[in-house]
Amino acid sequence: MADDLYDILGVSRGATDEEVRRAYLKLVKELHPDVNPSKAAEERFKKITAAHEILGDPERRRQYDAGEIEASGEPRRPTWRPYGAAGAGAGAGARGRSGPIFEDFGDVFSDLFAGAGRGAAGRGGFSVRGRDVRYTLDVDFLEAVQGAKKRVTLPSGGVLDLTVPEGVTDGQVLRLRGRGEPSAAGGEAGDALVEVHVRPHREFRREGDDLLLDLPITIDEAVLGGKVEVPTSGGRVQLTVPKGTSSGQVLRLKGKGVRNAATGATGDQLVTVRIVLPETIDDSLSYFLTEWRQKHRYDPRK
Numbered sequence: 001m002a003d004d005l006y007d008i009l010g011v012s013r014g015a016t017d018e019e020v021r022r023a024y025l026k027l028v029k030e031l032h033p034d035v036n037p038s039k040a041a042e043e044r045f046k047k048i049t050a051a052h053e054i055l056g057d058p059e060r061r062r063q064y065d066a067g068e069i070e071a072s073g074e075p076r077r078p079t080w081r082p083y084g085a086a087g088a089g090a091g092a093g094a095r096g097r098s099g100p101i102f103e104d105f106g107d108v109f110s111d112l113f114a115g116a117g118r119g120a121a122g123r124g125g126f127s128v129r130g131r132d133v134r135y136t137l138d139v140d141f142l143e144a145v146q147g148a149k150k151r152v153t154l155p156s157g158g159v160l161d162l163t164v165p166e167g168v169t170d171g172q173v174l175r176l177r178g179r180g181e182p183s184a185a186g187g188e189a190g191d192a193l194v195e196v197h198v199r200p201h202r203e204f205r206r207e208g209d210d211l212l213l214d215l216p217i218t219i220d221e222a223v224l225g226g227k228v229e230v231p232t233s234g235g236r237v238q239l240t241v242p243k244g245t246s247s248g249q250v251l252r253l254k255g256k257g258v259r260n261a262a263t264g265a266t267g268d269q270l271v272t273v274r275i276v277l278p279e280t281i282d283d284s285l286s287y288f289l290t291e292w293r294q295k296h297r298y299d300p301r302k
Contacts, residue, residue: 005051005064005071013065017058024052025197028136033153053134073131130183130190135160137174137194141201144168145211145233145258152194160192167209167258170198203231209258209267215251216276217241232256232269239271247275 006013009023030036031045054060054073063069070076135152143150147166151159162176173195180190205212215230225243229236232253239251250272257267278285 003047003071005055008047008051009055011055017056020052020055020061024048024056025136049135056134057132128183129187130181132190132193133180134193134195136197137162137164138197138199139164139168140199141204141206142233144170144196144198145206160194162194164196165261167261168196168198170196172196204233206258207270209260209265211257211267211269213269213271214274215239215271216274217245219275219277221245222247222273222275230269230271233258241273245273247273249273 006015009020009027011020011023015023027048028045031041031048033042033045036045050073051071054064054069054071060069060073064071067076135154137150137152139148139150143164145167147168148164149161150164151161153159160176160179162174164174168174173193176192176194178189179192182189203213211233213231215228217228221228221241222245223243225241225245227238227240230239230253233256237253237256239253241251245251250270253269253271255266256269259266
């Protein structure tokens with residue numbers, strides 16, 4: 001008997017879609033061939049990928065739970081039994097009749113002709129579309145912002161080349177038409193669905209189409225103002241720090257955020273200033289501030 005898909009992912013049948021997704025991602029990080037090249041890990045990786053192809057798709061998960069498809073994703077084979085057999089339910093009243101009962105008749109035909117009219121014609125003018133396949137792809141933060149060419153290593157050992165579009169978001173699914181499983185009945189191939197996971201960045205954070213950055217400045221830069229060099233997704237630029245800038249103040253770099261592929265607009269980079277004192281407070285600074293405080297004491301907490 002095939003392994004239970006829920007057991008493979010280590011979740012209960014009542015798990016939410018998000019719990020299924022998180023369990024799958026956790027196992028991917030442990031078992032991906034690039035991380036764990038052992039043969040045992042490779043076999044488990046293939047199993048969890050196949051399990052997530054079904055449980056990660058709400059409709060296919062419903063079919064699996066209802067017994068309409070096998071753990072392999074194939075339609076459940078119809079079963080035959082004679083009239084009057086023990087435990088036959090409604091058929092038990094038909095004792096004395098001969099011949100088999102064909103169960104799940106409608107399901108078999110609905111699966112068989114689900115792809116009718118799509119793709120190349122199969123026998124009798126019907127065709128069955130190939131199955132979609134799902135993969136995950138980890139990309140760096142700046143690759144998601146700027147776009148990139150990537151290669152996905154498939155569980156089968158093959159590769160899938162794709163373009164990560166500029167501004168892709170964490171969890172976004174890219175659809176590659178016709179790159180899924182071929183049709184077994186002359187129809188069109190399924191699609192490859194690639195879910196993008198964006199790795200966090202050491203300096204940048206993303207909020208919508210804006211990029212957020214914390215910028216440390218010196219006490220004299222805060223008091224006197226000046227120009228400081230700031231990293232952006234496209235390289236380093238000069239930012240003007242106004243005279244008298246307080247820690248926590250947000251400065252805006254217009255158009256230095258993420259380009260939105262849908263609208264064509266580009267967000268901004270929001271720079272939060274953090275005043276950082278020197279590691280050692282020397283006597284001259286202490287003396288100056290002591291004298292200054294006596295004449296200009298103020299309370300910013302009021």
